[in-house]
Amino acid sequence: MFFLEVVDQTIKKLKCQTANVLTLTNLGLGGYAIIVGLKGNLNLSLLLIFIAALADRFDGMVARRFNIESELGKQLDSMSDIISFGVAPALLLYQGILHEFGAPGIFFTVFYIGCGAFRLARFNITECNGYFTGLPITAAGCLVTLSFLVIPYSPPQTFFFLIILLSFLMVSSFKLKKV
Template sequence: MFLLDVLDHTVKKLKAQTANVLTLANLSLGGFAIIVGINGNLNLSLLLIFVAALADRFDGMVARKFNIESELGKQLDSMSDIISFGVAPALLLYQGILYEFGAPGSFFTVFYIGCGAFRLARFNITESNGYFTGLPITAAGCLATLSFLAIPNLPPQTFLFIIIILSLLMVSPFKLRKV
């Protein structure tokens, strides 16, 4: 009987950490995306950001399914999201094209990251009411990452415009229904 109780307790503890493990996978993938991007492997960076988006999608689903949502999980998710969908996509675009603009390219790369951090902080202190305020950073990061694929086909100035628009959309007051 004791062994079954210990096993049951262990399974419950593991289940309780499943969402956090997925969140840390998101963070790790974003971290690796940054490292490989800095080292010039931009295509692998792009792939890692999209795999991080999958981990991000599943961590919330798992937390709700197992009823293990927590304040710690919410904060950890935001910290992971700033890495995977703030810093990683910004550096991907910077390495891919924005560096060509010198100081303005650097400024708007950091501006995007700052707007993403603001967006996440605002989300964490706001009651969930079925709506997002502003564009979620995951969506902005995926759009920024997708835009990287168009670098050979669009004028370079387009990417300054994209990063500025995504930045402003993240901090804007518009409401977007959660799906």
């Protein structure tokens, strides 16, 4: 009987941490994407960002399914998202093309990251009402990452425009229904 209680408590504790483990997986993949991107392995960086997006998708689903949503989980998710969908995609695009613009390329790479951080902070202090205000950083980060694939086929100015546009969309006040 005692053994079954211990096993049951252990399973409950593991279940409670499942979403956080997925969130930390997202964070780790984003951090790894940054490191390999800085070392020049941009294709691997791209792949790691997309795997991080999968982990990010599942952490919220798991938290809702097991009814383990928490303020800690929400904050941890945002900190992970700024790494995986803010810093990692921005550096990927910087390494891939934006470096060609010199100081403006650096400025708008950092500007994108700042807008993403602002977007996440605003999300964390607002009530959940079924809508996002502004473009979610996960969507912006995936678009930036996807754009890397068309660098050989598009003029460099396209990417400069894209990172500026996505930055402003993240901090804009338009409403987007959650799906």
